[in-house]
Amino acid sequence: MEDALHKQPLDVETVPREGRPFVVTHRLVLSIAVPMTLAYLTTPLLGITDTAVVGQFGDAALLGGLAAGAIVFDLVFATFNFLRSGTTGLVAQAFGRGDGRAEQAWFWRAFAVSVAIGIVLALAGPLIAWIGALFMDGGPAVTEAMKGYVIIRLICAPFALANYAILGYVLGRGEGMLGLFLQILLNGANIAISIWLGLVLGWGLQGVAWGTVWAELIACIVGLTIVLKRFGKLPKLPLAELLDGAALRRMLAVNRDIMIRSFVLLFAFALFTRQGAQLGTLTLAANAVLMNFFLVAGYFLDGFATAAEQLAGRAVGAGQRKSFADSVRLSSFWGFALSGLVAAIVLMFGNQLVAFITTAADVREQAAAFLPWAALTAVSGVLAFQMDGVYIGATWSRDMRNMMLLSFVLYIAALFGLSALYGNTGLWAALHVFLIARGLSLTAILPFRMRETFAAKPVPGVEPR
Numbered sequence: 001m002e003d004a005l006h007k008q009p010l011d012v013e014t015v016p017r018e019g020r021p022f023v024v025t026h027r028l029v030l031s032i033a034v035p036m037t038l039a040y041l042t043t044p045l046l047g048i049t050d051t052a053v054v055g056q057f058g059d060a061a062l063l064g065g066l067a068a069g070a071i072v073f074d075l076v077f078a079t080f081n082f083l084r085s086g087t088t089g090l091v092a093q094a095f096g097r098g099d100g101r102a103e104q105a106w107f108w109r110a111f112a113v114s115v116a117i118g119i120v121l122a123l124a125g126p127l128i129a130w131i132g133a134l135f136m137d138g139g140p141a142v143t144e145a146m147k148g149y150v151i152i153r154l155i156c157a158p159f160a161l162a163n164y165a166i167l168g169y170v171l172g173r174g175e176g177m178l179g180l181f182l183q184i185l186l187n188g189a190n191i192a193i194s195i196w197l198g199l200v201l202g203w204g205l206q207g208v209a210w211g212t213v214w215a216e217l218i219a220c221i222v223g224l225t226i227v228l229k230r231f232g233k234l235p236k237l238p239l240a241e242l243l244d245g246a247a248l249r250r251m252l253a254v255n256r257d258i259m260i261r262s263f264v265l266l267f268a269f270a271l272f273t274r275q276g277a278q279l280g281t282l283t284l285a286a287n288a289v290l291m292n293f294f295l296v297a298g299y300f301l302d303g304f305a306t307a308a309e310q311l312a313g314r315a316v317g318a319g320q321r322k323s324f325a326d327s328v329r330l331s332s333f334w335g336f337a338l339s340g341l342v343a344a345i346v347l348m349f350g351n352q353l354v355a356f357i358t359t360a361a362d363v364r365e366q367a368a369a370f371l372p373w374a375a376l377t378a379v380s381g382v383l384a385f386q387m388d389g390v391y392i393g394a395t396w397s398r399d400m401r402n403m404m405l406l407s408f409v410l411y412i413a414a415l416f417g418l419s420a421l422y423g424n425t426g427l428w429a430a431l432h433v434f435l436i437a438r439g440l441s442l443t444a445i446l447p448f449r450m451r452e453t454f455a456a457k458p459v460p461g462v463e464p465r
Contacts, residue, residue: 037303039183065145072132091172096317118158190215257397308389383439
């Protein structure tokens with residue numbers, strides 16, 4: 001890979017250890033954001049392919065098992081997404097300091113934790129499948145299909161979580177194209193093997209599950225090979241350095257705060273769905289269709305949030321206040337530009353997209369009435385996405401957690417108050433309150449954190465408080 005700014009190899013051993021000033025440009029932001037946006041957009045293809053493969057067998061129970069199993073699996077793994085984002089921030093800061101040893105150490109710590117958690121999840125597969133079955137409460141055939149699917153997919157947990165650590169390391173160094181390659185490899189292998197096992201060999205739902213297992217293993221082997229080849233040029237790290245107590249506590253603190261933030265975020269969206277259900281089946285169905293627009297917009301915005309993670313973390317590590325400010329400004333500029341474009345597309349073509357998703361006339365009519373609310377979530381949410389990226393990169397995870405909790409309290413008040421007064425309009429308004437509150441609260445305390453962080457040269461391995 002090449003550095004988008006200096007156009008020279010960025011092997012860890014070639015970067016000066018004292019930290020290097022760097023200039024944040026539009027080109028540098030896009031060199032990270034565009035590849036990762038494309039990478040994130042490959043993820044929905046998996047669900048489409050899996051559904052298409054299982055759908056060929058004409059068994060509704062298998063499709064129900066796939067849908068229920070995917071929900072359980074996604075909830076479990078979303079819990080551990082901090083293994084990717086936390087690693088990105090810590091590696092980015094080490095990269096900004098030019099400290100190749102610290103980059104290597106942060107990766108191995110994250111990798112070890114990922115594999116350990118993954119082994120526990122794989123062993124707990126039957127228990128997780130049983131809990132998932134109780135939660136989903138489907139029919140006997142759906143439950144049986146879901147259990148088999150979840151148990152098989154959880155076999156890949158050590159490899160899947162290890163891939164989180166590998167991707168976190170790659171993104172921490174700003175290597176967007178390598179991140180894109182690894183994601184295309186993972187998702188492409190998943191699609192190809194799932195089709196082969198599910199359709200060609202006739203394994204059905206189990207073939208789709210095993211396709212994920214093999215794809216995660218392949219991606220892990222390739223990613224780890226790349227990392228090991230890079231680390232092979234560096235001196236070996238002693239075990240005592242990897243097990244440094246202060247570093248481990250810092251990593252655990254960062255990951256804990258990110259995990260709490262993720263839990264609250266998932267719960268907020270679950271409450272949105274629950275309140276929609278209280279307003280009737282038609283409202284629930286229409287909102288489910290419209291939320292797809294917000295989720296797709298999220299895939300686009302995540303690319304620029306990832307750029308903010310790397311560049312903000314790199315600037316903190318290098319002690320470059322101007323680079324930090326520029327990374328916030330430019331990544332936010334592109335985030336707002338893209339969110340505005342997405343909102344405009346949804347407003348212009350949303351009704352046609354709704355018609356493509358559902359043939360139910362009453363759902364289409366209800367969705368059309370609330371389409372503007374859904375379209376503008378991209379705009380109201382962009383600052384929340386960007387600030388999350390900035391705070392993750394800077395490892396200001398405690399602030400991110402606290403502002404999430406504060407925003408959630410405001411969201412609860414708006415959710416129950418406005419929905420009681422204005423029905424589904426109030427429900428969507430509450431979602432906008434939540435998104436805007438997250439973005440503005442983090443933006444409001446940003447100047448204070450910047451002054452504190454850049455007042456003195458940061459000490460490697462110590463988070464400013």
